């Protein structure tokens with residue numbers, strides 16, 4: 225599995241949170257960080273899109289993180305991950321930069337996934353996604369990390 229993300233995560237507290245979940249993931253999630261684009265907002269998105277497209281492995285199931293995408297609950301996400309893997313298409317998640325994702329990425333993506341209607345900073349999205357991937361693996365494994373209790 226791969227995560228292609230715009231921006232270098234430097235903050236130690238953010239890195240520690242990503243590492244907390246990353247080290248537990250099986251299969252592992254490789255994070256590919258790409259430099260922020262330069263120029264006007266449109267140029268930034270276009271340049272970042274070129275780099276993102278080049279970093280997507282062949283055969284992967286591409287999931288663009290986008291606030292207008294489809295919102296899953298954690299169990300549905302876990303089962304979707306299982307289906308992609310079973311089909312031999314390892315997930316490749318994409319997180320945009322400050323300007324968001326270029327339309328070319330949304331066109332290339334096999335799915336667009338939302339973490340809610342609000343706009344989140346990309347580094348927080350990275351942390352939340354890695355936690356949800358770990359939660360998905362816990363759900364599939366029947367690990368008690370995920371408690372399904374609801375009112």
Ligand SMILES: C[S@@+](CC[C@H](N)C(=O)[O-])C[C@H]1O[C@@H](n2cnc3c(N)ncnc32)[C@H](O)[C@@H]1O
Nearest residue numbers: 289290291319320324325338339340342343344
């Ligand atoms: C700061 S946001 C970009 C905001 C940008 N104005 C836009 O409209 O996408 C950076 C990245 O974080 C991700 N992101 C932010 N909020 C999200 C949400 N609610 N659901 C899914 N991804 C989100 C997206 O990949 C986005 O490109």
